[in-house]
Amino acid sequence: MIRTAYKSGITRASLSKRYLGNVSKLYYPEEVTGPVLVSENVPGPKTIELNKKLGEHFDNRATYFVTDYKNSLGNYISDCDGNKLLDVYAQISSIALGYNNPALIKTAQSEDMVNALVNRPALACFPSKEYGQILEEGILAAAPPGMTKVWTALSGSCANETAYKAALMYQASIKRGDNDFTAEELSSVMDNALPGTSDMVIMSFDKGFHGRLFGSLSTTRSKAIHKLDIPAFDWPKAPFPELKYPLSEFEAENRKEEERCLAEFERIIDQWPTQIAAFIVEPVQSEGGDNHASAFFFKGLREISKAKGVLMIVDEVQTGVGASGKFWAHEHWNLPTPPDMVTFSKKFQAAGFYFANPDLQPKQPFRQFNTWCGDPSKALLAKTIYQEVTHYGLVGRTAEIGDYVYGNLQSIFTKFPTQVKNLRGEKFGTFIAFEFNTANERNAFLVAARNKGLNIGGCGDQSVRMRPTLVFEREHADVFLQIVEDTLKQLYP
Amino acid sequence: MGISEQYFPNEPTAPVVATTEFPGPKSQESIAALNKVFDSRASYFVADYEKSLGNYIADVDGNMYLDVYAQIASIALGYNNPALIEVAKSDLMTRAIVDRPAMGNFPSKDLEGIASEILKVAPKGQDKLWSGLSGADANELAFKAAFMWYQGKKRGYTTEFTDAENESVMKNQAPGSPELAILSFKRAFHGRLFASGSATCSKPIHKLDFPSFNWPKAEYPEYKYPLSENEAYNKEEDKRCLTIVEDIFKSWAIPIAALLVEPIQSEGGDNHGSAEFFQGLRDITLKYGAALIIDEVQTGVGATGKFWAHEHFNITPAPDFVTFSKKFQSAGYFFHDSEIVPKHTYRQFNTWCGDPARMILAGAIGSEVTKHDLAARAQEVGAYLFAKLEALQSKYPKLMKNLRGKNRATFIAWSFEEPSLRNKFLADMKTVGVNIGGCAEDSVRLRPTLVFEEKHADILAAAIEKIYSSY
CATH class of the missing domain: 3.90.1150.10 (Aspartate Aminotransferase, domain 1)
Structure with missing residues (x-):
């Protein structure tokens, strides 16, 4: 027997803005x-x-x-x-x-999609003639303010880890300057030993979630069950503000809490025994409990990290693509300078990270590299999603x-x-x-x-x-x- | 009628060489444009996949290459x-694409059928599947499963976590985040994320500047070729390497939860191991209570003459994990022990847990390979090609050292004396219309499709000879 469906006839406060059509x-x-x-x-x-x-x-x-x-x-x-x-x-x-x-059905049934599915390219070696255009009309057209380039990946974890790799190579190359790798680096790295491997770290926040592979899981601090029994890097975590709600009633307390967290963030950067290459933060800590912080806090993070030479990675895997009322949730903050990298996945179907600084591409090819380097079939979906979101x-x-x-x-x-x-x-x-x-x-x-x-x-x-x-x-x-x-x-x- | 003719009645009968430089002018222009937004410095050329057919890949300059690299295998x-086009156009595929599920929470009613197709070609002894997105992801998922299994054995499969574990893990510290190792091999390649990168030991450029786990590397046999003339030496080499493996198990400061190995080390130079070597590895892992993970990312799906390369070795008992990706389009691992699945849910978990669109393709590929017996066909074609290469080797011994991959179908490689000469050879092959790849510093690897036949082998051998005769 079919139970009665819920009716939507209840009178409620009307929408504040003009209704644009359904x-x-x-x-x-x-x-x-x-x-x-x-x-x-x-x-x-x-x-x-x-x-x-x-x-x-x-x-x-x-x-x-x-x-x-x-x-x-x-x-x-x-x-x-x-x-x-x-x-x-x-x-x-x-x-x-x-x-x-x-x-999306139209895109899924298009010749472009069939081509992308049956002839999956090793994108960095044999890019298709269409890939540039697919990116330009989709993923790149949707780029957050200040971002002009993209590296594509396959999932949120993989997007974050490729961003970590970019940050680590960038910081190492600043230290190395114009010098080539040393013989010691070239040999020690094959034993997973310093100086070829790195003791730099990625900092994240208490209750953050950034994925479940080994690098991303080391930055994930949501729940024990996500992490138990898995070896992790000894990387630092900073406190994330625990705000009181409704925000309008606790402005002073919340400001104080954010200042406390910013001070701790700065202290960790100053005192951590090894260099912090980058930090990663979600605009809203989603898996960790939908923890919000104000624009003041994020501006503070940007300011401190900029001054200390720590890269800022904003993880928009869950917050991105419109749900926050901006295409990218970090657009709510009006940062004076954009983040160094913004990662995406989930709703966009395609995954990867945005950036602007060309030095985030290592000098040598084949360092940020793998067989597929993304998936054109997902980039096609991202393009349609972007176009539909914009159109309507x-x-x-x-x-x-x-x-x-x-x-x-x-x-x-x-x-x-x-x-x-x-x-x-x-x-x-x-x-x-x-x-x-x-x-x-x-x-x-x-x-x-x-x-x-x-x-x-x-x-x-x-x-x-x-x-x-x-x-x-x-x-x-x-x-x-x-x-x-x-x-x-x-x-x- | 050959299989390539059945699939591709209009396949070109020979390469077309339309430019004098590679990449050609249009490719160069296109690479420069793409490079502004997407790092394209590793591009060989810009491909026109619409015009590519069968064993031939087209570029935007009108070149049509015989492709024995096939998108890095x-x-x-x-x-x-x-x-595959038919499958790509099916309603099942459309649904998988537009309604991509979080498979761990909301599996589609289609999933049972999709997974069953993949499991039809599971390696001998394996009947379960976990799904990922790439080879690196597949390996890391297997590491996680191995670590949870290993710790589960120590504490008891059903024993709850202690408070100390639950608290320390949030600081990335033991006992919650224990120090545990994966043992892999020198010259191995298992991917480039942080843990897979820690197990990879192919080239410094793959690893430099990344934090890594302090995980050990054993030695993989370095045989003398041809195998038939060096049996005693190679047997000793197996023993030497197995001794090193066992010594590491005895002496490494961190407990080793799993041993990870490729049936043929591919990126690392197409290094082969014998059945005795692999059985030796299995015996050692059993003795020390570690899992055996076979990485079939590059070797799997027919190219060695068996659907899975490790089936050449008859390893008993069967490996604990077999990872896959690449040719299968879908990625993940096969396993059989139900205690590989941790007692608690949400431990081996993520948003998508794989991609049904790619799983559907894997099922279709498995079914075509089986229906047309393409692994056996690759074995025949490989034997035909290997004989031709042996003939070339006797004519140009300095340009073709350590020819290897006999009885491994088209999974064939050889070495040069100098990396520079190898690189020149790879580039020169474009001038005779062949797209071919290297591995390690000095080797050439053949990684054609499974529809590569004698007629393609003839073109390839003639092209190699043409280049060699010019040296």
Whole structure:
């Protein structure tokens, strides 16, 4: 039996800016108007059965549900039981334009895509005649202010690690000047020993998440389970501000907290026994709990790092591509000088890092190098995503919808003042989070919401994060808000 | 009808040489433009993949090269293979591209079928799969699995972490982040990220200026060729290297969780090891409780005459991990022991956990290789080519030292006396329409597709002779 779908007829505070038209309806005339629930629970019986079979060969114990992508559309994800859930998790924040987006389908079925799939090039040795143009019209057209070049990779971890490599080679070449490698460097490096290998370090922040390969994992400081049993480099971490919310009520305290963290950041640079080549920071620490800091803090990081000759890498893997209400979240800061590198992946489908300084390309070729050096098929998708986002003004739309959601969540949470706290992400698009008092309460919320047809994820220990697509419209916001409110009422009657 | 003719009825019958310099003028112009935004200094030429077909790669200047380098050994079935085009145009592929899943959380109902296709060609003894994105990624994922498995054995598979582990790990310190090592070999290549880079020992330029783990390197056999005339010497060489491996296990200050080895060290110079050597490695890893990881990134998918090169060695018991990438398009590792999967979830985890689009291609490549028996075909073609090269070797012994890869299909290499001469040879081969690559400082490696046949071997051998006769 199909349970009643949530209706989006509730009256709410209207959007602050002019309504520009419904992009979601344009892309997805057939999108459902609310969740459709056919099984008693999510996951349903078919998921359980299919997942059991899959588990014989592939570790699938983290499965939420087995998904029917063919029947997913727009903001709604379908599971194999036929449930359709409003998706504000969107493949851990990596679906930009909704499921089965017609513009992406067109790109996926183009001759260019077929070519990119069946003739995958070793890009640095045998680039295709199209690659330059694909980059210029897509990834590079979307470059953050001040960035003019790109190096492509395959995932967020790999993007960050290639950026670390660029930083390490850059700093070493400054020290080395015009001298060639020494004989001692050339021989010691083959034993993984100094001076050929390096004792320089990459600094990151407490609760930061930058990936799970060995270099990136050494900078990841989110949760023990991400790191246990894996050898790590002895690299420094600085404290990240723990702000009090709402920000407007705690301005003085928060400023003090950010000043404390900046002082500690500077102290570590001065006192760490080896040179710090670069630091990496997320505009919002996402996996670590959606921890925000103000433009003041990030400007401070830029200023200190610039003065100390430490490179600044901004990790926009999760925050990039529109969700924050700017194309790149660090554009919220208005930095006086741009970061040295900006990394990307997830929603952009392609991965890599942006930069401007030509010296971030090592003097010798084949140092920042590997077989594929990226993937043209993903660069084609990034191009379409950029073009669609620009064409429909989806960044501005997301900023407006985010304001609408934020305002309404604020009023819903006034009814649950002791249970839900620290709403964050004001004026930050749909990049919104809130938290519960315990992990158990948070998890109960996620499960109960899923059973009402809302697919939503957690972050940190007890937070809930909203990561919808960029075609999340007011009617989706209304469904979302209604389910949040109903779930809270159910949990805290 | 040959397989290349079946797939590519319009494949060129000979290379076309349209320019006198390489890269040609249009390539140079295009490389200069691209280099402003994307580091292109390593470019050989700018390719026109639309015009490339089968074993021939076209560049923007109108050259059409016979390609025996094949995107650094990563094109299995030739350019614009019709079977792969069909797969690329399928609805399954479209979905995989436009709705890329976070496979660990939201696997598609298509995934079971996609993974099954890959597992149909799993190495003997392996029945499980974890998926990554590149060779370096595949190896590092295998390292992580090996470390978790190794520590799990010490503490007990189901034993919970201690408070000390949970706290120290957030400082990147032991016991939570233990000091553990991967043992690899001198001249090995396993990738260029930080841990794979620590295991790589091919050339300084691959490693300089990067922090690395203090991981040991053993010696990989350095055989005398031809093998049939140097059996006793090479047997001693195996013994010598195995002794070094065991000594490292006994003496290295950091516990060694896994031994990582290529069936043929490819970037490092196409260095071969015998079945006895590999069985010796297996025996030592069992004795010391370490995992055996076979890196089949370059050797896998048919080019040695078996689908997986280590199947030539009949290693028993089967290796613990077999990593793959390149020709398979998808990357990851095969395994069989269920305790390789850690007890807790979210330990071997990331956003995408692979890419179904590439996994679909891997399945299709596996199925074509099986259907047309292309590994066996590569063995035949390889034997044919090897005989021709032997003939060239006897004519030009100084230009073709240590010809190797006999009975390893088209996975063939030889060396020059001087790196400069090797480099000249690689460049000169462009003038006769052949795209060919080197390995180590002084060697040439052949890495053609699996649809490289006798007629292509004839063109290649004639081209080599033409260049050699001019020296």
